[in-house]
Amino acid sequence: MSKMNLSTRMILVLTLITVLSGGILAGWDTITKPKIAFHRQEALKAAIGDVLPAHDTYMSEETEFGTIYIATRDSSEQPVGIAFMAVGSGFQGELRIMVGLSPDMTQLTGIKVLEQIETPGLGTKIVVDPSNKQDPYWFPAQFKGVHVSPELVVVKNAKPTHTNEVQGITGATISSKAVTDILNKQIADIKTAWTSRGGPES
Amino acid sequence: MSSSLSLKAEFVKGIWKENPVMASLLGLCPTLAVTNAANNGLAMGLATTFVLLSSSLMISALRNFIPHQVRIAGYIVIIATFVTVADRFLAAYFPSISASLGPYIPLIVVNCLILGRQEAFSSKNGIGRSLLDSLGMGIGFILVLVVLGIIREILGSGSIFGMAVLGDWFTPWMVMILPPGAFLTLGILIALANWYNDPSRSKERRAVS
């Protein structure tokens, strides 16, 4: 070692460490990659399953407004619903919501907030409301069957009376409104994409 | 250049006397960020300990080969490699933990605790001693994270490790699981540790007993 020039030794050792690191990581990558991809696929499948009516399979399609997932059942061509991921600003940061729509795009079949950093105990009720023991999922659940036209509206401190209304969360009006705002905007986009594609196959 | 402490002392010192968080204020970023629940604190502590142990093993084994001038570059490559291993392991086998810790797992790379131990200990001591030192420090780190996580989870969500322990009468103190709760709880814990370690107090205690 001592005979070797210092800078040669520095380069040699660093190269060795880097090669070793690259080797370990390359091996580890081949082991874990398929598992991680599988979990991602499962999570997507579960989210789509939560927001759409029962279906056998779905196919994804790229549009100018992002990917849409078209679900079918009983080997029929007729879609039972269309899902897509809506993204936008919530109270404190980004919300990512999986949205399910009926094939004619007039009604929601369900929504699920997948990512959020809203205020715990208030805004997080858009996902689950532990203070409501009978029905902790009342907020997302009420979107099922709601009409999207002319647009979704949040009503405060009252039961919804129209087919396009949902009840807001007390103390988290902004989070509730953020959800409907994101949906209103992006459902309009998806509708455009869907019609330009040739419309519902009916 | 080996340290003069006995092997047992080498291991024990990290748990309380030289506890990385309480005594040296190292690794505060994960300590504060992921302790909103005991589970997260435990997972973070284990991941950090894994990285600490494997980096120490590697670096103490290579300590005579790495030239002094490029040691830090070498250390961070080794540390970042093991962090990637831990990160992918969690993503592949425990996807929900991986999701809830998010970018704080890769941030173990810059946890000063790990680089600090390599620089101060593993680069100067043999493999056995370095592993003991790292294990002690790792356990000390896990303990702080879990204690902090338990306190914040009980007060902030009324549960421990996800199991509800306080009844319906309890209104959770939301602030405890939010960032301010992290700072406040750690501040109070450090003050308690100062009180416990105070030499004048322990003299009184001895005088009384």
Place this chain on the structure above:
Amino acid sequence: MSYFLIFFSAAIVNNFVLSYFLGICPFVGVSKRVSSAVSMGMAVTFVMLITAVVTWLIYHLILVPFDIVILQYVSFILVIASLVQLVEMFIRKVSKSLYDTLGIFLPLITTNCAILGLALFSVLRDYSFMESVVFGLGAGAGFTLALVIMAGIREELELAPVPKYFQGAAITMIVAGGLALAFMGFAGMI
């Protein structure tokens, strides 16, 4: 999100230090004097800006096309460490006075989690090139803001009758808790 929102969110609403706990070590260590806090903040903002540019390019032009995303952490931290060295050498060559102000803080920046955090969050949120740059500026501004406010408070604290066991790190944490609480008031502004 628009550029303004990204900047405002990183600097104020989701302040890097007070709500993501990134860069806590210098926050506790360096925030004793307002003047050094300003210098440290400037040094960090500068490095953040360069990091945002370089890590974005590495991720999108090397790691993703060659399918070696697994090397993300190793390459990011190496790049940050070398960047800090380069910046230090550059500043020393160009301006003596600037080096005297920022110089001593630069070596500390490598292990500042705010820098790596910036690179990681930018990838995680799928930011475009311009968005990452704005994010870097916002995060730097947020870091500086938190550090300077903290330093101001700590200068006052030296005169305050802090209980014995709370002196030092404990009171710093508790003050930071109060600050974090205050910053939560900005939620909802984005």
